[in-house]
Amino acid sequence: MTPRGARIGRSLLLLAASLLFLGYVLAPVAWLVSSSFQSESEITSKPPHWIPHQPTLKNFEAIFGAGERDVTYETRRKADPSSGGFIPSTAKNLLPSMWNSFIVAISVVVLNLLVSVPAAYAMAKIRFIGRQTSIYAMLVTRVIPDIALVVPFFLFIRKLGLLDHVGSLIVTYLAITVPFSVFILVSYFESLPDELDKAARVDGCSRLQALLRVFLPLALPSLVAMILFAFLTSWNEFLLALMFTQTPASQTMPIVVASFTSDFTISFSFINAAGVLAVVPPVILAIVFERYIVSGLTAGAVKG
């Protein structure tokens, strides 16, 4: 083959592969978004309308207006499904649950910073007895499955009287996020030169001052990665929230969205709109902070 022919062949191959890639990754999400803009009558057409013929915002209106409406069996029966009025009785819990998710995620992020930053600095930059052991101990905790935490945590939280309180989620999410946060930060701190630490100490900085004034500003990329992971883990977590929350007072977004799927008459148009709302915040974070996330995810992998 001529070099030019080979180049064109390569381009075509890459194009085909890229299209396959995009199709695999995006098609399911695109279909979710497309169906969230369709009315119940359009969504039930056979074959499906891949692009809405009469796009509607009714499903989203139903979510944002759900607070003022009382949903009973009778009102649902009377409601015309095609108007998007066929909403589950738990619909009005969705917005408060997103607020709960937000509160939990932010609290977990803040506590993570307070706990993980000093620990990671100590492990990476201070020579002390028990350093190797603490690094191993931390790695081991990463492999305990959440499902094994459920029973002991449940009994513990019941004893504390925190069942059905967002506090129970903040405590348990802190427990599952801290090991990974420390892991990301340790690998980053280790990549910063030891001389910085020595220089700061010679200048009369205490350990805490060296951490706050010298290392924290330099470690910003890993802090961003850590914050994102703690936030996304808390925002997305399902299993523990399912066990520890019972009423809208503490239910988080995943729990309320899951409750829609088991409602007795499923209105797919409504559920899809709820799904879109659940997906938007994490996807925006992921795309905007892509660089930080990838470097965070690979922090441990490169070193092995």
Added chain:
Amino acid sequence: MGGAWRQHVSDYDQKSAMLFLAPMLAVLSVVAVFPVVYSFWISLFDLRLTRPRSVPFVWFDNYAHVFADPLFWTSVARTATFTVMAVSAIMVIATLMALLLNEEFRGRRILSAVLLVPWAIPYVADGLMWKWIYDSGYGALNGLLYQLDFIDKYMVWLGDTRKTLPLIANAFVWKEVPLATILLLVTMKSIPADLYGAAKVDGANVWQRFLHVTLPALRPGFMLVMIYETMMAIRHFDLFFILTEGGPANASHVLAWDVYVETFRKLSFGTGAALAYLIALITFLLAFSIIRTMGKKL
């Protein structure tokens, strides 16, 4: 290296290190030490929330009970099937995607940004999205296959016991592939370019270079992804809850689902704890192999 340090550790350093570590150690004892010890303790009692006043100590009866339950062995088989299907699919798809992203071409940056979408979304959203796609009445899968003339009438998907596990595995794979791809891509980028140059000089074609240079060099990445994804698949719960609740006819009754049923449907916390302890043990054995493989590399 720890030994050489010991003489140089100053009192001040030791004290400040302990102070810096204290909050993390407190949290770790809550996440690791407490649940592991406490759930083992619970697993020795016949603790039922339906009968809170009498909690007899039963030694290992809960474990005997678990092993005698045919549904437990069903769930072991289902979990194994799910894990093998999911992990092998993740390995193949992630390798192909990483090979693509390892090339230099216009638009590569867009692909790698888009790749994070499945990784970022909650499992609940992943579950409801695929539930809607698989829907037997109006789902996209039926619609697509029908329009392409692969089927002549709409079919039952999740409700068909032979298809349930592969379909759930597909929803799991779609969400796990991005992380696996990223990890494999880092390993690929660390392969020295001279290796390819040398292979080219030796007259190796693209396929031979992939087979004899890329694949062997990817081994550490493969190991990492395989072990990590196996651990994730064995313990997975969310999709089984959203998509099928263990059904139809126990076709998707996996170990994690079994723990949930024992604990929160039958309210038998003793057996639930015993089951969870078994899952944790399996995972620990895998973790041991992780540390061993990593220990060799360090």
